[in-house]
Amino acid sequence: MGERSALATMKPAETTVSTSKPPHLRYRPDIDGLRAIAVLSVVIFHAFPGRIKGGFIGVDVFFVISGYLISLIIFEGLASRTLRLSDFYARRIKRIFPALLLVLVSSYAFGWIALLSNEYKELGKHIAAGAGFVSNLVLWSEAGYFDNSAHTKPLLHLWSLGIEEQFYILWPIAIWIAWRRNSSILAITAITFFISFSLNIRDAERDSVSAFYFPHTRFWELLSGSLLAWIIFKNRTGLQTQKFGFLAQTRETRHIKQDNNYLNFTPNLLSTAGCAVLGSGFLFITEEVSFPGAWAAIPVFGTALIILAGPSAWINRTILSNRIAVWFGLISFPLYLWHWPLLSFARIVEGSAPQRSIRIFAVLLSIALAWLTYRYIERPLRLGKTGKATVPLLLSLIVIVGLTGFVTYERDGLKFRNKELGEVAEIFSTPFPKISHINCNSKTEEISHFTFNDGCRLSKDTHPKIMFIGDSHTAHYRNGVWSEFPNDAVLMVVQTGCLPFTNDKKLKGDCRKKHDALLSYIEKNTSAETVVLSGYWASLISGGFHRQDEHWRIPKTPNIDDIDSFKANASEFIRRVLATGKKIILFMDTPDLRFNIKDCFEFRPLRSSIKRPVTECWIDEAEFNQRTDIYDKVIHEILKNYPEVKLFNPRKHLCKNEKCAVSDGRIPYYSDGDHLNHHGAKFIMKEFRNEYF
Secondary structure, three states: OOOOOOOHHHOOOHHHOOOOOOHOOOEEEEEEEHHHHHHHHHHHHHHHHOOOOOOOHHHHHHHHHHHHHHHHHHHHHHHHOOOHHHHHHHHHHHHHHHHHHHHHHHHHHHHOOOOOOHHHHHHHHHHHHHHOEEEEHHHHOOOOOOOHHHHOOOOHHHHHHHHHHHHHHHHHHHHHHHHHHOOOOOHHHHHHHHHHHHHHHHHHOHHHHHHHHOOOOOHHHHHHHHHHHHHHHHHHHHOOOOOOOOOOOOOOOOOOOOOOOOOOOHHHHHHHHHHHHHHHHHHHHOOOOOOOOHHHHHHHHHHHHHHHHHHOHHHHHHHHHHHHHHHHHHOOOHHHHHHHHHHHHHHHHHHOOOHHHHHHHHHHHHHHHHHHHHHHHHHHHHHHOOOOOOOHHHHHHHHHHHHHHHHHHHHHOOOOHHHHHHHHHHHHHHHOOOOOOOOOOOOOOOOOOOOOOOEEEEOOOOOOEEEEOOOEEEEOHHHHHHHHHOOOEEEEEEEOOOOOOOOOOOOOOEEEEEHHHHHHHHHHHHEEEEEEEEEOOOOOOOOOOOOOOOOOOOEEEEEEEEEEHHHHHHHHHHHHHHOOOOEEEOOOOOOOOOHHHHHHOOOOOOOEEEEEEEOOOOOEEHHHHHHHHHHHHHHHHOOOOOOOOOOOOOOHHEEOOOOOEEEEEEEEEOOOOOEHHHHHHHHHHHHHHHHHO
């Protein structure tokens, strides 16, 4: 990703007026080796997640390297007075566009034959976002509990390219303006770094999704490379100024020192320490931590130390500079681009995690495609003798591809491609169709400023008459609620793992603030007559899961403290709501599945012959009741003290003759292992309305 470190292949005029390359811009094979570690860690993490739990931090390694190399080129260009922004951006276009265009077009072509209409619609949107280098912002806007699984977004990985390109566009201009105004570049870089890092620390706790995807909380990682470039450049050139930073009072090239040490540190010590820090990140950083936040400083600091050590350090010159590592470093950008679409499409076609053999094949194929892309497309266009029309042509092609993706999105994924697949394909393609709603507004001002992870929505722009409060097992009823209560203003507030109430281990921090604000709002509200409480009770009582994947989740077994605190929190919530005179109806949970609901139906336009649909799909009622008995007892014990609370049990409508249905015999009720789709939601909500309204 970003600027490759093979600067030895660049023409002298591209970086300096000198006919020989300055020592600080000489090719460093160890940086390509570091790229290899970064890309391979990401690929292994995506293909075999258990092997390197922190493999995703390879992207952060890329950020540091990219910031370092780009800044080094800019600093040298400014010092030698040869920097032209038009040439700088032209080289970036030649570097990035060819491989990206190939992957975008290939994804679109394969999606034509493999994806359902809604999947193809989303692919079109992500192609447009990738071509416009705003994937990170689009993915942020999609975040939500019922957003498509990350594994089924073939262009998900372009979020990082979006952040890099946004940096490439903004930072050179900022540095050039500072230089023109004779300002301290070091001071500007350092201040911007600390602002970005501070926002990252703040937002990682307040809104982790924004912190992950937004450029202002990620730029500090690239800027750490810029600071590193300043240290190395200043030390190597021997620049001396009175201001806080080089290039502040002078624009002429200085005499370049010829010593081999960047700083008065032992290169081997720096390199060893950097490898230890980076290695600890791969071992101890997991998806469960609040990332990026402070955790991201580990891969950033480790990478900086390795680069700072220089090519003379033993690890750098022996391990990172070996031919295999350098080869993977040279193909790292196309390998990053190819590997995820192949793994994602394999998962989509299979309907679940692909078999190990398929994942191995996908990785090997991505390596082969990466080499072919580098050898026959990327390298000739970037380093060969190309005409002046190359850059305009690449710009035109990226615009055409982006517009094609946008049109595909606007036309609902070109549904004419697979009309013959029918209703089952449509409901799996769109398990939760969009519905008209009003976000939290002045009608709910006490809670409107909170960001609930799956929304705070009103069915009508008026004060609510009915409230639905809970987690994702409330949210999956939304389509049914909106359709079965068309004449009533319904408020639905959802916070996964938090609402309507949970045990003390979970009911704290941000969850506590939202819980208390919502309860206060309910107490002050005079329009609502009914409050409906529902949730994944097994998770809310126990606080989480022993194991979970996309099809099957095993809730933890709650201990006495979990149960007691859940009872206390539930009783407090119910007591205060009843005191307002409102009616409460509590939903029992729907049965969950022990299989992939999609394996019960033949609906995909393209399916692997390795895995075929199952023929018997149902839930054993007795087995489910046995698994959930401990949680059901907790709910019933709470309600013993509040006989006025009504209980609705959807199981009696799904379960007949000791079996619980997962479909109506033709159309599935479920979207995944424990959530209903809109068809199932409407079925249950119709029974609920008939019983209580």
